[in-house]
Amino acid sequence: MTSQPRDAPQFYLTSPSACPYLPNREERKVFTHIVGRRGKELNEILTQGGFRRSQTIAYRPACDACRACVSVRVLVDEFEPSGNMRRVLKANADLIGNAMPNRPTSEQYSLFRRYLDARHTDGGMADMTVLDYSMMIEDSHVDTRVIEYRRRGIDSGITGRGAGDLVAVCLTDEMSDGLSMVYSFYDPDQQDRSLGTFMILEHIRRAKAMGLPYLYLGYWVEGSKKMGYKARFTPQERLEAPGWVRVD
Structure with missing residues (x-):
């Protein structure tokens, strides 16, 4: 039997919802929690990989047919x-x-x-x-x-x-x-x-x-x-x- 370390991130996918940026589009996001003793390290890795932070959540767009959101x-x-x-x-x-x-x-x-x-x-x-x-x-x-x-x-x-x-x-x-x-x-x-x-x-x-x-x-x-x-x-x-x- 294997188990995930407590600090290992687990990723989740949201349900589709209306896009706040472009009309007649839907958005989905992949997200994980930034908590624990590796929070700072994880936030840096995810930010460099295109995620954004909101409180203890890191997220990025994961839309099926759109790649308009680009990290800058x-x-x-x-x-x-x-x-x-x-x-x-x-x-x-x-x-x-x-x-x-x-x-x-x-x-x-x-x-x-x-x-x-x-x-x-x-x-x-x-x-x-x-x-x-x-x-x-x-x-x-x-x-x-x-x-x-x-x-x-x-x-x-x-x-x-x-x-x-x-x-x-x-x-x-x-x-x-x-x-x-x-x-x-x-x-x-x-x-x-x-x-x-x-x-x-x-x-x-x-x-x-x-x-x-x-x-x-x-x-x-x-x-x-x-x-x-x-x-x-x-x-x-x-x-x-x-x-x-x-x-x-």
């Missing part, structure tokens, strides 16, 4: 912002990001709810309660940080922290070869700042400063307005059948 990671050492991206950085020069332990706060949840109510009222996260949010932030067996973005204060150069109201948040995994942006949200009333783009640019800078070669952005989906923006951050690598392929 930015080559941070070679990345140069475009003119538009430089304007975004300039517009947000008054913000500073601070890496915090993955602990939820009422201020974060208030911003999270405003973001969902303004941008994703019909999404799968629309009904998330404060308890759901707390689990999304805290339920992790890997190295996870919450990056909070606030306006610079008069002593930010000394403390390294921002001051004032919370403007944007990103839940970020730290791995041996890069940072992975798990989920981000921001003040929906400050659209002129392009905060989503800014957080990616700031994470590229952050990864480079940490000596990490990659920033993992999750899935790029050709033909999807929701995910098309990820193609702008080049050079990048996309995970295809032969492996990671460079795109300039």
Whole structure:
């Protein structure tokens, strides 16, 4: 009689459901649990293999007749912002990001709810309660940080922290070869700042400063307005059948 070691992952396949990215398509996902003493190691292996993390679940698309979801990671050492991206950085020069332990706060949840109510009222996260949010932030067996973005204060150069109201948040995994942006949200009333783009640019800078070669952005989906923006951050690598392929 044989048995699986307690830390060995077991994979499962979901039932078909409506695709959130492309019309008239169905999606299926393969998933496993990231728990136990090998959680960090397993998360890195799976992320490098095209999986994404949500709490203690790692998943990737496993659709029968579609391969539109493509994992993307930015080559941070070679990345140069475009003119538009430089304007975004300039517009947000008054913000500073601070890496915090993955602990939820009422201020974060208030911003999270405003973001969902303004941008994703019909999404799968629309009904998330404060308890759901707390689990999304805290339920992790890997190295996870919450990056909070606030306006610079008069002593930010000394403390390294921002001051004032919370403007944007990103839940970020730290791995041996890069940072992975798990989920981000921001003040929906400050659209002129392009905060989503800014957080990616700031994470590229952050990864480079940490000596990490990659920033993992999750899935790029050709033909999807929701995910098309990820193609702008080049050079990048996309995970295809032969492996990671460079795109300039």
